[in-house]
Amino acid sequence: NAGVTQTPKFQVLKTGQSMTLQCAQDMNHEYMSWYRQDPGMGLRLIHYSVGAGITDQGEVPNGYNVSRSTTEDFPLRLLSAAPSQTSVYFCASSRSRQGTNEKLFFGSGTQLSVL
Amino acid sequence: AQSVAQPEDQVNVAEGNPLTVKCTYSVSGNPYLFWYVQYPNRGLQFLLKYITGDNLVKGSYGFEAEFNKSQTSFHLKKPSALVSDSALYFCAVRAPTRGYQLTFGKGTKLSVIP
Numbered sequence: 001n002a003g004v005t006q007t008p009k010f011q012v013l014k015t016g017q018s019m020t021l022q023c024a025q026d027m028n029h030e031y032m033s034w035y036r037q038d039p040g041m042g043l044r045l046i047h048y049s050v051g052a053g054i055t056d057q058g059e060v061p062n063g064y065n066v067s068r069s070t071t072e073d074f075p076l077r078l079l080s081a082a083p084s085q086t087s088v089y090f091c092a093s094s095r096s097r098q099g100t101n102e103k104l105f106f107g108s109g110t111q112l113s114v115l
Numbered sequence: 116a117q118s119v120a121q122p123e124d125q126v127n128v129a130e131g132n133p134l135t136v137k138c139t140y141s142v143s144g145n146p147y148l149f150w151y152v153q154y155p156n157r158g159l160q161f162l163l164k165y166i167t168g169d170n171l172v173k174g175s176y177g178f179e180a181e182f183n184k185s186q187t188s189f190h191l192k193k194p195s196a197l198v199s200d201s202a203l204y205f206c207a208v209r210a211p212t213r214g215y216q217l218t219f220g221k222g223t224k225l226s227v228i229p
Contacts, residue, residue, distance in 0.1 A: 004158070040221055041221060042221040044219075045217065058215075059216070090158055104161065106151075106158030106160070107158050109157075
């Protein structure tokens with residue numbers, strides 16, 4: 001059982017480049033979310049989804065886009081990378097649409113550096 | 116707005132001694148509270164949660180947490196620390212009216228000294 005799979009594990013971008021961070025889960029979870037983790041700031045919610053075709057903004061959505069075309073996949077897109085987006089990104093999923101009533105299952109993270 | 120405070124950036128404890136990692140919160144209404152643990156180069160793992168009921172919640176790996184409504188605290192505890200407990204610990208909270216927004220604390224690094 002793979003759980004939540006994130007790719008790539010590491011990525012270096014130049015300012016202005018675009019890229020997509022991939023997240024897939026094989027647990028048939030309805031709720032999926034993206035967080036960024038910065039030193040001394042904990043985790044901050046970027047975007048979340050409560051099912052296919054439904055997405056919404058979290059605490060720090062600017063500069064990021066998401067879509068949810070299937071239950072399994074929830075990619076995070078950086079359209080024009082900025083140094084402020086250097087961070088570790090985590091995808092997390094949960095069984096219920098309530099998301100945060102249930103425990104979150106986290107991927108192993110993507111370490112992104114924007115030069 | 117909901118918020119979480121973990122007042123200690125780092126906690127050091129000797130192996131075999133009891134450990135406490137502190138967490139206080141601020142929300143409107145009754146809180147939903149969580150503890151997660153992060154080992155190096157890994158994602159977060161769920162330890163325990165408080166939704167309602169008994170103030171003492173038991174979780175994974177021998178951890179427990181005590182909900183104190185009057186002090187707005189949710190401290191993580193373990194009677195006897197192991198070296199393998201060394202990790203980064205995060206407290207998280209959400210208000211009942213903010214179903215999808217989980218707010219995390221900044222994290223506390225726990226070091227268990229052999």
